[in-house]
Amino acid sequence: xxxxxxxxxxxxxxxxxxxxxxxxxxxxxxxxxxxxxxxxxxxxxxxxxxxxxxxxxxxxxxxxxxxxxxxxxxxxxxxxxxxxxxxxxxxxxxxxxxxxxxxxxxxxxxxxxxxxxxxxxxxxxxxxxxxxxxxxxxxxxxxxxxxxxxxxxxxxxxxxxxxxxxxxxxxxxxxxxxxxxxxxxxxxxxxxxxxxxxxxxxxxxxxxxxxxxxxxxxxxxxxxxxxxxxxxxxxxxxxxxxxxxxxxxxxxxxxxxxxxxxxxxxxxxxxxxxxxxxxxxxxxxxxxxxxxxxxxxxxxxxxxxxxxxxxxxxxxxxxxxxxxxxxxxxxxxxxxxxxxxxxxxxxxxxxxxxxxxxxxxxxxxxxxxxxxxxxxxxxxxxxxxxxxxxxxxxxxxxxxxxxxxxxxxxxxxxxxxxxxxxxxxxxxxxxxxxxxxxxxxxxxxxxxxxxxxxxxxxxxxxxxxxxxxxxxxxxxxxxxxxxxxxxxxxxxxxxxxxxxxxxxxxxxxxxxxxxxxxxxxxxxxxxxxxxxxxxxxxxxxxxxxxxxxxxxxxxxxxxxxxxxxxxxxxxxxxxxxxxxxxxxxxxxxxxxxxxxxxxxxxxxxxxxxxxxxxxxxxxxxxxxxxxxxxxxxxxxxxxxxxxxxxxxxxxxxxxxxxxxxxxxxxxxxxxxxxxxxxxxxxxxxxxxxxxxxxxxxxxxxxxxxxxxxxxxx
Amino acid sequence: xxxxxxxxxxxxxxxxxxxxxxxxxxxxxxxxxxxxxxxxxxxxxxxxxxxxxxxxxxxxxxxxxx
Numbered sequence: 001x002x003x004x005x006x007x008x009x010x011x012x013x014x015x016x017x018x019x020x021x022x023x024x025x026x027x028x029x030x031x032x033x034x035x036x037x038x039x040x041x042x043x044x045x046x047x048x049x050x051x052x053x054x055x056x057x058x059x060x061x062x063x064x065x066x067x068x069x070x071x072x073x074x075x076x077x078x079x080x081x082x083x084x085x086x087x088x089x090x091x092x093x094x095x096x097x098x099x100x101x102x103x104x105x106x107x108x109x110x111x112x113x114x115x116x117x118x119x120x121x122x123x124x125x126x127x128x129x130x131x132x133x134x135x136x137x138x139x140x141x142x143x144x145x146x147x148x149x150x151x152x153x154x155x156x157x158x159x160x161x162x163x164x165x166x167x168x169x170x171x172x173x174x175x176x177x178x179x180x181x182x183x184x185x186x187x188x189x190x191x192x193x194x195x196x197x198x199x200x201x202x203x204x205x206x207x208x209x210x211x212x213x214x215x216x217x218x219x220x221x222x223x224x225x226x227x228x229x230x231x232x233x234x235x236x237x238x239x240x241x242x243x244x245x246x247x248x249x250x251x252x253x254x255x256x257x258x259x260x261x262x263x264x265x266x267x268x269x270x271x272x273x274x275x276x277x278x279x280x281x282x283x284x285x286x287x288x289x290x291x292x293x294x295x296x297x298x299x300x301x302x303x304x305x306x307x308x309x310x311x312x313x314x315x316x317x318x319x320x321x322x323x324x325x326x327x328x329x330x331x332x333x334x335x336x337x338x339x340x341x342x343x344x345x346x347x348x349x350x351x352x353x354x355x356x357x358x359x360x361x362x363x364x365x366x367x368x369x370x371x372x373x374x375x376x377x378x379x380x381x382x383x384x385x386x387x388x389x390x391x392x393x394x395x396x397x398x399x400x401x402x403x404x405x406x407x408x409x410x411x412x413x414x415x416x417x418x419x420x421x422x423x424x425x426x427x428x429x430x431x432x433x434x435x436x437x438x439x440x441x442x443x444x445x446x447x448x449x450x451x452x453x454x455x456x457x458x459x460x461x462x463x464x465x466x467x468x469x470x471x472x473x474x475x476x477x478x479x480x481x482x483x484x485x486x487x488x489x490x491x492x493x494x495x496x497x498x499x500x501x502x503x504x505x506x507x508x509x510x511x512x513x514x515x516x517x518x519x520x521x522x523x524x525x526x527x528x529x530x531x532x533x534x535x536x537x538x539x540x541x542x543x544x545x546x547x548x549x550x551x552x553x554x555x556x557x558x559x560x561x562x563x564x565x566x567x568x569x570x571x572x573x574x575x576x577x578x579x580x581x582x583x584x585x586x587x588x589x590x591x592x593x594x595x596x597x598x599x600x601x602x603x604x605x606x607x608x609x610x611x612x613x614x615x616x617x618x619x620x621x622x623x624x625x626x627x628x629x630x631x632x633x634x635x636x637x638x639x640x641x642x643x644x645x646x647x648x649x650x651x652x653x654x655x656x657x658x659x660x661x662x663x664x665x666x667x668x669x670x671x672x673x674x675x676x677x678x679x680x681x682x683x684x685x686x687x688x689x690x691x692x693x694x695x696x697x698x699x700x701x702x703x704x705x706x707x708x709x710x711x712x713x
Numbered sequence: 714x715x716x717x718x719x720x721x722x723x724x725x726x727x728x729x730x731x732x733x734x735x736x737x738x739x740x741x742x743x744x745x746x747x748x749x750x751x752x753x754x755x756x757x758x759x760x761x762x763x764x765x766x767x768x769x770x771x772x773x774x775x776x777x778x779x
Contacts, residue, residue, distance in 0.1 A: 271719060271771045282753060286746055289755030312751065514745045514756065552774040554719070557743040562774075 005159035005170070007142060013038035013152040017127040020247045023085030023579040024048065028061065029128040029152065031143060033229060034075055034135030036154050043129055050697050052540035054084035055112050056596040057130040058101035059603060062110060065134055068606050072105040072221070073228050075136045081186070081234075082130035083120030086579050087542020091243050091258035093265055094544030096121055096326025098202065104220040104499075105196035106393070106448050107476035109607040110600060111220030111499050114539050116325030116334065117202030118184035121542070122147065122236035125245055137230045144175065146237040148182070157232055163189040163436075164201040164214065165352065165386040167233060172203065172212040175235050181205040185212065187233040188223035191387030194438035195446030197397070197478075198223025199390040204325050204334075213355050215325050215334060218390035219502055220477060221448075227388065241327055249581030257574045265330040265551050272551055275333040278311045278318070280359040285310035287363070291633075292483045292509060294368040296422050297399035298472050298620050299629050301483040305372035309362050313374045319353075331546050333358075342379050344429050347386070357381040357391075363481035364395025369402060370422030380432060387436040392502075393448060396478035398431050400449045400471050401441075409462035415441040449473040469619045475500035475609065484621050486636075487513040489524045492672050495617040496528060498600045504545070505532040511563045525675035527563075534569070536593035541576065548572070595696040598680075598688045602698070605687060606706055612686040615673060622665045627654040630661075637661055687712055718770045725766050732759040734770065746773040 018025055028041045043057070051060050058080035065078035079102045089095040098120025104111035123131055126147025133143070140160070144153040161167050164187045171185045185203045192198020200223045201214040217223075248254045269275055273282050284306060287293035291301035307313075319338035324331070337354040357365075357377055365380035366372060384391045398420075404410045405420040412419065418427050418441060434442020444455055449471045456462035472479040477500025484490040490513075493506035508527055511517045518524045538545045549565045556562050569586045576584045604610030623637075624630040630637055631654060641647040641657060645664050649657060677684060681692035690712055693699045707713065716725045718734070731747055731754055745756045748771040754762045764770065 272773050285753055286755050289757055290745075311753070315751070510745060515743075554774075557740060557774055562743065 005157060007155045007157045007174075009153050010141075010156050011036045011038060011154040015040065015127065015150055015152070017147060017150050020125065020245065022249045022581050023246050024053070025124050025127050025129045027128060028057065028130040028132060029123075029145065031131070031133045031152070031154070032135040033133060033137050033141060033143075033154065033231070036135070038152050038154070040128075050595050051599075052084065052592050052596065053129060054082050054087070054097075054542055055099040055101065055536070055539040055600075057082045058099055058112065059110065059596065059600055061130060061132045062101050062103075063599075063603060063606075065132060066103055068608065070103055072103045072108065072225055076134060077103045077225060078132050078134040079222065079225055079229070080130055080132050081120065081123065083124050084540055084542030086246075086575060088121030088124055088241060088246050089243065089248070089254070089258070089579070090241055090326075090328040091255060091262070092575055093262055093329045093331050093547040094326065095542060096204075096329065097538070097542050097544050098123075098217070099539045100200060100217040100222050102220075102222050102225045103607070104222070104476070105224045106221045106450070106478075107500055107609075109475070109499075109609045110603045111222060111477070112539065112600075113217040113219040113222055114504065115200065115202045115217035116215035116544065117204045118326070119186050119202045119234075119236050121241065121326070122184050122238035125238045125241065126236060131234070133229070133231070133234070135229065140230050140232045142171065142232050143234045144237065145235070148237055148239055160232055163346075163386040164388050165347075165382075168201060168203050168212045168214055171233050171235055172205065175237055180212070181207060182237055182239060183212075184236045185233050186235075187388070188226050189386055189388030190436040190438070191384070191389040191432070191446070192223035193227040194443060195389065195435050196221045196224050196448050196451070197390045197393035197446060198225075198227055198388045199385075200226060201385060201388065208321050209319075209338075209353070211353060213325075213334065213336065213353070214385065215355070216385060216390070218392060220499060221390070221393075223388045223390075246579065248579040250578045253574065254578035257571050257578060261547060261568070261571055262328075262330045264553065265547060268551050268554070269331070274311075275331055275546065275550060276323075278315050279333045279335045281311040281314040281357075281362065283359040284362050284367075287482065290514060291486070294363055294399075294481050294483050296370055297368060297403040297470060298479065298483060299403075299626070300632060301485075303367060303372065306367060308372045309366050309374050309377060314357070317374060317378070326544075329544075331544070331551070333546065337378050340378055340382065342382060344379065344426070345383055345433050347382070352382060354378050354382040355385060360481050361391040361395070364392045365428070368395055368399045368481060369428050371425050371428060373425055376425045376429070380429060383429070383432050383436070387432065389432065389435060389446075392480050393478040394432060394435070395481070396472050397445050397449050397452065398428055400452060401431075401445050403470055404456060404462065404467065407466070409467065410456055410460055414460055448476065449478055450476045466625075469625045471618055472620060473500070474617045474621075475614055477501060479621065482507070482509060484509070485623055488668055488672055489518055489527055491617060491622055491669055492524065492528045492676055493531075494621065495615050495669070496673070496676055497532070498597070498604060501617065501621075505535055507531075515563075517563050521671060521675045524672060525679040528676045529679045530564070530590065533590045533593040533597060534564070536597050537572075537589050540592065540596060591696075595698050598692060598696055599698045599703075601682075601686075601688055602693070602703055602706065605710065610687065612673060612684070615686060617669070619662060619666070622669060623661055624658060627658065630654050630658050683712065714766060716764065716766075716768055716770055719772055725764065725768075729764050730760060731762045731764060734764060735759065738772075743774055744772045747771060748773060
C-alpha cells in the first residue's frame with residue numbers, strides 16, 4: 001500500500017504514567033481539539049463507587065461537558081470512551097470491551113455503544129480510565145495516546161485515505177515501530193461524514209493473518225460526531241498485556257475464576273452454539289423458525305430463503321482460525337471473510353478481508369431488505385464498515401425506504417431513478433455508496449428513519465400516519481433486528497431502553513414467548529428491571545455479555561432462575577471482587593448498575609427527553625399494520641381476539657380486526673410501562689423519584705434541581 | 714441403533730423424532746433448539762423432524778440472542 005500522506009505534530013503533552021491499581025488508572029484524559037488543550041482529570045473514590053467505570057465514567061464526563069441545549073454538532077459535545085475496571089484482563093473471556101458515549105445525531109440525547117478491539121484496555125494501561133474529546137477543528141487531525149513513551153499528541157494530517165479499511169491499516173503500520181499488536185486505531189469513514197448513522201471502527205491486531213481487524217461501536221451515529229469534529233483517528237499505543245498489567249487485588253482468585261469460565265466455554269461452546277466457529281450466524285435460521293427474523297421492514301418474521309444466509313452457508317464462507325477481539329477470549333466470535341472481491345464501489349475487483357457478518361448485519365442488510373444472497377450481505381457489511389456506517393441503522397433505514405417505495409409513498413422521481421424495491425441488491429448497495437459520496441437519494445436515507453418520515457411528508461406529501469406506523473425507530477434510533485410483535489416483554493425491552501431500541505439492554509423474546517418464563521405483568525416488569533440492570537453492568541466493567549448467557553452450564557436448567565444463569569453471575573461477582581478488592585455479591589451488581597442506569601435516564605431528561613411519551617414505539621413493533629400482515633398470520637390474531645379479548649369476530653373484516661387488535665395491544669403496552677416504571681422506582685411519567693436517586697447516591701445538586709424543574713421534590 | 718446426546722449414548726429407534734427424544738429425556742421445556750450433527754432444529758419442527766441413526770445430538774438450553 002503506497003499512500004502519500006503527511007502528519008505534523010501540533011501539540012505534545014508529556015505525562016508520568018500512573019501504576020494501575022486494582023483495575024483503575026485513577027485519572028481520565030481530557031482533550032479539547034479546538035484550542036488545542038490536553039489535560040488530566042482525577043478520578044476519586046466517589047466516582048468509582050457510584051459510576052464504577054466504562055459507561056458510568058463516560059456519562060459522568062459527558063454530563064459535565066454538555067448543556068441541556070447542546071446539539072450533536074456543537075463543539076461542546078464530547079465523545080467519551082472508557083473500558084472499565086476489568087477491561088484488559090487477558091485471562092477472563094470477553095474482557096476487552098469499551099463503551100463510547102456522545103450526544104447522538106439521531107436521538108438528540110445521550111447514546112452509548114459498546115465495542116471490542118484493543119483500544120479501551122490500551123487507553124487504560126496508558127494511564128487513563130476514560131478519554132473525553134471535545135471541540136472541533138478545521139483541519140483533519142489524528143490523536144495519539146502513547147502509553148509506552150508517555151505522551152499524548154495531536155497531529156495535523158493530509159493525504160490519508162477517507163475510508164476506515166485502508167486508514168486503519170496505514171495508521172497501524174505508521175505508529176507500530178515494528179510491533180503492530182501494540183496499536184489500536186479508532187476511526188470512521190466518509191459515510192459518517194454525510195449521514196447521521198456513522199459508526200466507529202476499533203481495531204485489534206490479528207497475529208495470524210498479519211492485519212488490523214476491526215469491531216464497531218455502531219449505534220447512534222457516534223462516528224458522525226467524530227467525523228464532524230474532523231478527527232481522522234485516535235490511536236492508542238501500549239505494550240504487552242499480562243494478567244498483572246491490570247494489577248488485580250487478588251491475582252490468584254482472578255486466575256481461578258477466569259480459568260473456570262474459560263474452560264467451561266471451551267468445553268460447552270462446541271456442544272451449543274459454536275460461536276467460536278460460526279459467530280452469531282446461528283441466530284438467523286433459529287429466529288426464522290420462530291417467526292422472529294425481520295423481513296421486508298419488519299412486516300414478517302420468516303422467509304423460505306433464510307437458510308441461504310444462515311450458519312450452514314457462513315460456516316463455509318468464514319476464514320477459519322482464532323477470531324477473538326480481545327486477547328485470550330475463548331468465545332472468539334469475530335469471524336471474517338478472506339479474499340472477498342466486491343462487485344461494486346471503490347474496491348470493485350480487488351481482494352479484501354471483511355470483518356463479519358454477524359447476525360444483526362445479516363438480518364438488517366439482508367432479510368429485512370428481502371435480500372438472501374450471502375455474498376451481497378458480505379459486500380454490504382464491508383462497505384458499511386469501510387465507510388463508517390452502522391449496519392443496523394443502514395439496514396432498517398433502507399428497509400423503511402423500500403417499503404415506502406413499494407407502497408407508492410415515494411417513487412423514482414424521489415429516488416433519482418433507482419427502483420428501490422425489496423430484494424433489489426444493487427439498489428441497496430447503491431444507497432450505501434451514495435451515503436459515502438454524500439449524493440443522491442442515499443443522502444436522505446442516511447439521515448435515518450425519523451428524518452425520512454419528516455422529509456417524505458413535507459417534500460413528497462407522503463402520508464405521515466402510515467409512515468409513523470411502519471417507520472421502525474423509537475427515540476430517533478432505528479430498531480435492531482428482532483421481531484417483537486408477539487412478545488410484549490421485548491416491546492418493552494426495546495421501547496423502554498434508555499438510548500432507543502437496541503437489544504443490548506434486554507433480550508427477552510425467548511424467555512417471554514418461547515419459554516413463557518414471565519406470564520404476568522409483574523414478572524415482565526421484574527425482567528425489565530433485572531435484565532437491563534445486569535446487562536448495564538457489563539458496560540461499566542469493560543466486559544462482553546456473551547460469556548454470561550450464550551454459553552450455558554449444563555446444570556443451569558435445574559436452577560431456580562435458569563434465565564439469569566446465576567452460576568455465571570456469581571462468577572462475575574467473584575471476578576469483580578478479585579480485581580477491585582471490593583467484596584461483592586450478585587445483588588450488589590444490580591445495585592451498581594441501578595445508579596448509572598437511573599443517571600442516564602435523568603441525563604435524557606436533561607436533554608429534553610426521558611419521559612413517558614419518549615418510550616413510545618411504532619405500531620409495527622406491536623402488531624400488524626396492514627391487512628396483508630394480519631392475513632398472513634390470521635389464525636394467530638383471530639385467536640387472540642376471540643380467546644384473550646373475548647371479541648365476537650363473526651362477519652368482521654380485516655381492517656376492523658386490525659383496529660381492535662391495535663386497541664388491545666397498545667393498551668397492554670401502556671400497562672407494561674406502568675408496571676416497569678413502578679418497579680424501577682420512577683413516577684408514572686417515567687422519571688426517577690427523589691427516593692430512588694437518594695437511595696442510589698446520585699442525588700447531586702444539579703440532578704435535584706433538574707428533578708425539581710419537573711415537579712419531583 | 715445408537716445416538717449420542719450431549720456426549721452420552723442413548724438408544725435409537727426407527728422413526729424417532731426430536732420431540733420423542735425430549736419426551737424420553739423428561740425436561741423438554743428447557744430446550745427451544747437442538748442441533749443434530751451440524752443442523753439446528755427449532756421447537757416448531759420438533760414433532761416432524763426425525764433423527765437419523767448414529768446422530769450426534771446437542772440440546773441447546775437457551776438462546777440468549779443479542
